[in-house]
Amino acid sequence: MLLAHGGGGRLMSQLIERVFVPTFANPYLSRQHDGAVVRCGSVRVAFTTDSYVVQPLFFAGGDIGSLAVNGTVNDLAMCGARPQYLSCGLILEEGLELEVVRRVAESMQAAAGRAGVQLVTGDTKVVERGKGDGLFVNTAGIGVVESELDIGPEQIRPGDVVLLSGDVGRHGIAIIAQRESLQFEGTIESDCAPVAEEVLALLAAGIEVHCLRDLTRGGLGSALVELAERAGACVEVCERDIPVREEVRGACEILGLDPLYVANEGRFVAFVPAAQAERALGVLREHAGSAQAAAIGAVTAAGSGRVLMESAVGGQRLVDRLSGEQLPRIC
Amino acid sequence: MLLAHGGGGRLMSQLIERVFVPTFANPYLSRQHDGAVVRCGSVRVAFTTDSYVVQPLFFAGGDIGSLAVNGTVNDLAMCGARPQYLSCGLILEEGLELEVVRRVAESMQAAAGRAGVQLVTGDTKVVERGKGDGLFVNTAGIGVVESELDIGPEQIRPGDVVLLSGDVGRHGIAIIAQRESLQFEGTIESDCAPVAEEVLALLAAGIEVHCLRDLTRGGLGSALVELAERAGACVEVCERDIPVREEVRGACEILGLDPLYVANEGRFVAFVPAAQAERALGVLREHAGSAQAAAIGAVTAAGSGRVLMESAVGGQRLVDRLSGEQLPRIC
Numbered sequence: 001m002l003l004a005h006g007g008g009g010r011l012m013s014q015l016i017e018r019v020f021v022p023t024f025a026n027p028y029l030s031r032q033h034d035g036a037v038v039r040c041g042s043v044r045v046a047f048t049t050d051s052y053v054v055q056p057l058f059f060a061g062g063d064i065g066s067l068a069v070n071g072t073v074n075d076l077a078m079c080g081a082r083p084q085y086l087s088c089g090l091i092l093e094e095g096l097e098l099e100v101v102r103r104v105a106e107s108m109q110a111a112a113g114r115a116g117v118q119l120v121t122g123d124t125k126v127v128e129r130g131k132g133d134g135l136f137v138n139t140a141g142i143g144v145v146e147s148e149l150d151i152g153p154e155q156i157r158p159g160d161v162v163l164l165s166g167d168v169g170r171h172g173i174a175i176i177a178q179r180e181s182l183q184f185e186g187t188i189e190s191d192c193a194p195v196a197e198e199v200l201a202l203l204a205a206g207i208e209v210h211c212l213r214d215l216t217r218g219g220l221g222s223a224l225v226e227l228a229e230r231a232g233a234c235v236e237v238c239e240r241d242i243p244v245r246e247e248v249r250g251a252c253e254i255l256g257l258d259p260l261y262v263a264n265e266g267r268f269v270a271f272v273p274a275a276q277a278e279r280a281l282g283v284l285r286e287h288a289g290s291a292q293a294a295a296i297g298a299v300t301a302a303g304s305g306r307v308l309m310e311s312a313v314g315g316q317r318l319v320d321r322l323s324g325e326q327l328p329r330i331c
Numbered sequence: 332m333l334l335a336h337g338g339g340g341r342l343m344s345q346l347i348e349r350v351f352v353p354t355f356a357n358p359y360l361s362r363q364h365d366g367a368v369v370r371c372g373s374v375r376v377a378f379t380t381d382s383y384v385v386q387p388l389f390f391a392g393g394d395i396g397s398l399a400v401n402g403t404v405n406d407l408a409m410c411g412a413r414p415q416y417l418s419c420g421l422i423l424e425e426g427l428e429l430e431v432v433r434r435v436a437e438s439m440q441a442a443a444g445r446a447g448v449q450l451v452t453g454d455t456k457v458v459e460r461g462k463g464d465g466l467f468v469n470t471a472g473i474g475v476v477e478s479e480l481d482i483g484p485e486q487i488r489p490g491d492v493v494l495l496s497g498d499v500g501r502h503g504i505a506i507i508a509q510r511e512s513l514q515f516e517g518t519i520e521s522d523c524a525p526v527a528e529e530v531l532a533l534l535a536a537g538i539e540v541h542c543l544r545d546l547t548r549g550g551l552g553s554a555l556v557e558l559a560e561r562a563g564a565c566v567e568v569c570e571r572d573i574p575v576r577e578e579v580r581g582a583c584e585i586l587g588l589d590p591l592y593v594a595n596e597g598r599f600v601a602f603v604p605a606a607q608a609e610r611a612l613g614v615l616r617e618h619a620g621s622a623q624a625a626a627i628g629a630v631t632a633a634g635s636g637r638v639l640m641e642s643a644v645g646g647q648r649l650v651d652r653l654s655g656e657q658l659p660r661i662c
Contacts, residue, residue, distance in 0.1 A: 001427040006457030019429070020453060023436040024419075024443075028451035036451035038416050040475050041374040049418035049471055050454045085369050087380035088355075089469045091422070096332040098350070105354040112355075120359035120367035122351060123381045125467075126337030127660065133462040138420045140380055140471030144371050329458060 006053075006329075008217025008263075009322030013226070032230065033152050034078040034214060037145055046081030048072060049140035055329045057100065057134060059178040061170070061189030064137055065107030067265060067331060070194050071216065072141040073115040077196035078212040078268065080151045080203060081143035083115060088122040088139055093132035104135060115194035117141065147203045153230035155210040160299040161277035162235060163270045165198060165290040166191070167243035168220050172262035172327055173251045184251045193266030198287045202270065207280045211271040214264075216331055221260035222322045223269060224307045234304040237297030237319075239312045260309075261322045263330040271299065334660075337384075339548025339594075340653030344557070363561065364483050365409040365545060368476055377412030379403060380471035386660045388431065388465060390509040392501070392520030395468055396438030398596060398662060401525050402547065403472040404446045408527035409543040409599065411482045411534060412474035414446060419453040419470055424463035435466060446525035448472070478534045484561035486541040491630040492608035493566060494601045496529060496621040497522070498574035499551050503593035503658055504582045515582045524597030529618045533601065538611045542602040545595075547662055549653045552591035554600060555638045556652045565635040568628030568650075570643045591640075592653045594661040602630065 004011040021030055028036035035048025052068045062070075069086060076083040088108065092101065112119050174190040176182065195214065202209055211231070213223045220242065228235045244252075244259045252259045266289060272280045277295055284293035307319035335342040352361055359367035366379025383399045393401075400417065407414040419439065423432065443450050505521040507513065526545065533540055542562070544554045551573065559566045575583075575590045583590045597620060603611045608626055615624035638650035 001423045001425055001429065001432070001457055003425050003457050003459065005423065006455055012455065015429075015432075015455065019433055019436055020455075023433070023440050024450045024453075025440075026449050026451060028416075028449065029453070036416070038451055038473075040371055040376050040415065040473065043372040043374045045371050045376065045473065047416055047418060047471075047473055048452050049420045049469070051420040051422050051456045051469060053422060053456045053458050084371065085359075085367070085378055087378060087471045089380045089382040089420075089471075091382050091384060091467055092332045092336065094332055094334050098332065098346075101332070101346075102350055102354070105350055109354050109356075118357050118359065119355045120357060120369060121379050122355075122360070124337055124343065124346065124351075125382045125384045125660075126332055126334050127384050127464060127467075128334065130461065131464040133458060136422055136456075136458075136467070138380065138382060138469035138471075140378075140418045140420075140469075142369075142371065142376065142378055142473055329456075 003328040004324050008222050031152055034075040037079050044145040046076045046079035046143050046145050048075040051136060051138040052331055053136050053329050054331050056178050059190060060174045060187055062192035063107050065104040066111040067192055068137040068139045069108050069111035069115060070192050070265060071331060072139040073117060073194045073196055074214045076141050076143040077199040078214050079145060080147045080149055081145045082200060083117045083141055083143040083196050085120045086117050086139050086141045088119050090124045091132055091136040092126045093134050094126055094129045096134050149209060151209055151212055153211055153227050156231035156233050156271050156299055157210060158233060158299050158301055159274050160210055160271040161274050161295050162237060162297040163272060163280060164242060164294050164296045165268050165284060166292040167245050168264050168267055169244055169248040169259035169262035171265040172330055173248050175330055176327055184247055186247045188247055188251060191264055191266040193289050195266060195268055195289060198284055198290045201283050202280055205283045207272055207276050209270055209272055212268055214268040216265060217263055218322045219261040219263055221319050225319060225321045228307050229305040232305050233299045234301040235297060235307045236300045238310045241294050241296040243292050243294055261326055335655050339553050362483055365406040368410050375476040377407045377410035377474050377476050379406040382467060382469040383662055384467050384660050385662050387509050390521060391505045391518055393523035394438050396435040397442040398523055399468040399470045400439050400442035400446060401523050401596060403470040404448060404525045404527055405545045407472050407474040408530040409545050410476060411478045411480055412476045413531060414448045414472055414474040414527050416451045417448050417470050417472045419450050421455045422463055422467040423457045424465050425457055425460045427465050446527060480540060482540055482543055484542055484558050487562035487564050487602050487630055488541060489564060489630050489632055490605050491541055491602040492605050492626050493568060493628045494603060494611060495573060495625050495627045496599050496615060497623045498576050499595050499598055500575055500579040500590035500593035502596040503661055504579050506661055507658055515578055517578045519578050519582060522595055522597040524620050526597060526599055526620060529615055529621045532614050533611055536614045538603055538607050540601055540603055543599055545599040547596060548594055550592040550594055552650050553653045556650060559638050560636040563634055563636050564630045565632040566628060566638045567631045569641045572625050572627040574623050574625055592657055
């Protein structure tokens with residue numbers, strides 16, 4: 001295993017495609033969505049999990065606890081579900097201070113309150129010194145899917161407009177700044193936040209959402225490539241329309257990073273029919289977290305599985321998957 | 332943090348009581364059952380999670396993959412649910428061989444097939460060499476609770492009979508034998524197995540099950556003490572009636588371990604009304620996994636929160652919680 005097998009890019013994709021999908025062969029996993037929508041009796045329930053290994057544990061705008069709650073809440077939202085219940089599995093390293101566990105637990109509880117979910121079940125394991133790294137958190141989550149829509153990559157259609165819920169790149173830069181004790185102009189805080197309200201508002205407004213994807217490891221670029229490949233469609237986006245804060249852009253230039261691949265924790269893309277795109281944008285902009293939502297592109301042709309970007313300086317380039325590992329342990 | 336904070340004994344209990352229950356204050360967690368039973372729309376759904384850090388990854392009778400599936404399946408069963416869907420979160424250490432990941436994934440899939448559940452969603456993270464220990468697995472699980480019964484420690488009543496589903500101590504001894512390259516008389520294999528069929532059979536037979544608990548970290552002794560304390564009842568058990576295989580008893584004597592506190596992964600206790608105990612035993616004994624089920628004691632008085640054991644050599648002793656860490660990283 002290389003670090004890049006967990007990085008959200010090409011190697012991780014290969015690991016999933018070559019080992020997990022064939023081994024765990026079932027239609028839920030094969031969809032490779034952010035979570036699975038399963039039937040529990042007569043009810044459609046979304047079910048998802050993520051482990052969190054972010055370093056440092058505490059960073060500007062969040063910590064491993066708020067990240068673990070919001071990340072799983074957002075994966076449920078990407079299934080069109082109302083997030084309801086979360087589990088919490090902790091793996092602690094011997095020698096970790098109890099105060100750290102307490103702070104993380106309190107942060108999880110505060111984030112759960114903000115997101116309207118309850119942490120209802122949990123587990124704690126402790127490993128020897130040197131066999132872990134302070135604290136790892138796993139959360140799984142469930143929530144009822146009230147909408148009748150089937151939301152997923154295979155619903156993407158030519159003509160769909162791609163909406164982005166706000167500026168990108170803050171989470172990754174906040175983490176690297178903390179890790180390397182870098183000072184950038186202004187404090188760059190993680191965008192770590194729950195996005196379920198915005199998504200449920202889209203559904204309540206009758207927007208026929210085709211696909212949702214939150215932009216975590218691998219950033220906007222990797223998410224778009226993955227969706228285009230799964231949908232077998234061509235996605236064309238315009239670089240100028242992708243909001244990136246000045247200070248994030250500056251930091252990316254100094255660090256030699258492309259904001260297109262920098263991780264986020266409170267951002268998502270929505271694929272919606274062109275006829276509803278303006279109305280959908282209006283709904284998103286009513287929410288503080290997505291006030292800067294923008295239409296960044298469209299699905300232009302079926303059958304090609306690639307992403308083209310009209311660059312800010314003119315010309316079109318092919319957006320590739322993230323190759324290797326940009327920032328390990330970002331989430 | 333000490334290793335014993337994850338050991339299923341006194342320190343873990345204190346961590347849960349003093350940090351998690353007050354912080355995550357909600358009625359589901361306060362019950363401290365093996366999982367939570369929540370409402371998803373009109374359906375009662377059991378939801379549970381466990382992380383697995385067992386060393387070595389592969390041992391006689393199982394591996395971390397089958398353990399991670401059966402452990403979570405069994406926690407769902409302890410809620411009276413039919414286990415249906417599992418998530419899988421992997422934390423891999425850089426440098427781990429892909430072949431190990433593949434073997435564990437295949438073992439999980441085989442165990443899922445045996446237990447009648449599907450692995451529907453997952454996540455993989457990779458940490459740097461020296462920041463993990465090969466491979467950690469988290470599984471969460473959900474399943475519909477079809478029974479109308481409310482199953483939990485607070486349902487335990489004086490007069491209830493305590494049924495044990497089979498012999499105890501095999502998992503812990505199998506792990507320590509593998510870890511220390513010990514040879515005991517005969518190979519002692521882990522009892523790692525799903526127990527949902529047996530539990531659902533009890534419910535289908537109309538047994539009014541009051542409480543169920545699977546016997547993992549801390550063994551039978553810790554489970555009984557925890558239940559007696561939560562129920563505020565006195566549980567009296569008879570040492571002679573607790574099945575322990577000869578080779579396990581021998582290994583325990585050599586190692587200075589009390590089989591009462593050695594971990595299991597395919598064993599549970601059921602508290603049932605005395606009038607139904609014989610019939611319940613009959614139902615359990617029809618299943619291969621619980622063919623040796625036995626009545627090991629009864630709930631004798633309300634309000635005392637302790638466990639008394641009539642010892643094999645005569646006399647009665649108070650069963651205490653496991654103090655410190657008997658075998659770290661047993662699951």
